[in-house]
Amino acid sequence: MNIFKRIAGHIYFFCALVIFMLTMLVVIIPASIALLFDEPRRAKIIHPTYRIWMSVFLPLVGCPVVRKGKKHFKKGENYVVVVNHNSLVDIPVSTPWIPGPNKTLAKIEMAKTPVFGVIYTAGSILVDRESESSRKESFTKMQQTLKQGLHLCLYPEGTRNKTSEPLQPFFDGAFITAIRAQKAIIPAVIFGTKDILPNKPKLWARPKVIRYHFLEPVPTKGLSMSDRNELKDKVHDLMKQYIIQNA
Template sequence: MNPIKRILGHLYFFYGMLLFLITMVIILIPVGIALLFSEPKRARIIHPTYKIWMSIFLPLVGCRVKRKGKEYFEPGQNYVVVVNHNSLVDIPVSMPWVPGPNKTLAKIEMARIPLFGIIYRAGSILVDRKKERSRSESLTQMQDTLKMGLHLTLYPEGTRNKTDKPLQPFYEGAFMNAIAAQKPVMPGLIFGTGDILPHNMKFWAWPHTIRFDFLPPIKTEGMELKDKKQLKEQVFRLMEQYYINNR
């Protein structure tokens, strides 16, 4: 990388962070109001709030979001949406641009950050992965989310993909939840976020168009929990091939 781009990338990173903090403080007002309500009403307030926020913030930092395949979301049907994970930017992209109110599973550590933790907590099911009780409670909350008619957005890779492979191996949790609730799995692939905030560079970023593509859903009706591995492998193959063919 040439020195000029390196310097500009650092300046862009701090510009983006400053703008994020300014807009975040403003958005705390509607989020605080949403927290006065229980689910699913809270999620139905949070989702459009976050989408408006990101629809303002991302263009201001030169990152346009292009979405494809939202017609696969049928009215009145909720899904377990499984999304690849390349960057921290995936989080503010996936939740607002999934069509309809949704909740995601999130690490409890991030919820302890002042101010940001409020926003993080409002749209998430928090889990402390070090505690078995917390993991068990999160499973119950994920099932409750689906029963309420909300989408459940999950990253089956478990963590950011820092390899040169299209996807990391999937965990079975998302597919177990889909089968237990008999809800369809909606694969989603995000492109471009790894170019905005590369994992191997500190305090550096670069504007880039983001694509969020949804694939046709996979039904789980009639499946049993013993089928979760087969379902996981089926979804992995579909997402991997799509990523290779469309990146």
């Protein structure tokens, strides 16, 4: 990377960060109000709020979101949406742009961040990965979320993909959750976020269009826990092949 591109990327990163923080100060108000309500009312307040926020912020910094496959979300149905995870940019894209109120599973550490922690908490099921009781409780809360008619947004890779592979191996959690609730899985693929905010160099970014594609639902009706690995492998293969063919 030449020196001019590197400097431009650092300048862009800090400008985008300032815009994010300024717009966040507006969103903190409805997020705080939403926390006064129980689910699913909270999600129904917070989802359109975050959607409006990202509809302003992302185009403002040159990263508009183009969606494909919204038709796979049928009226009156809710789903477990599993999304690939390449960058921190995935977080403000994945949940707001799912068609309908939803919750995501998130690390409890981020909830301790001043101001942003309120926004983070309002839209998430928090889990302490170091606590077995917290992990068990998160499974219960995910089932409750689906029973309440909300979508569930999960990253089955567990962490950002810093490898050269299209996808990392998947963990079982999303598939156990979907089978228990007998809810269909919608695989979703986000393109472009790794280019916007790569792992290296640090504090460097660039603008780019983000593509968010929803694939056909994978049913779980009639499946049992013994089918979870086959289901996991099927969804992984669908997403991997789609990434390879459309990157």
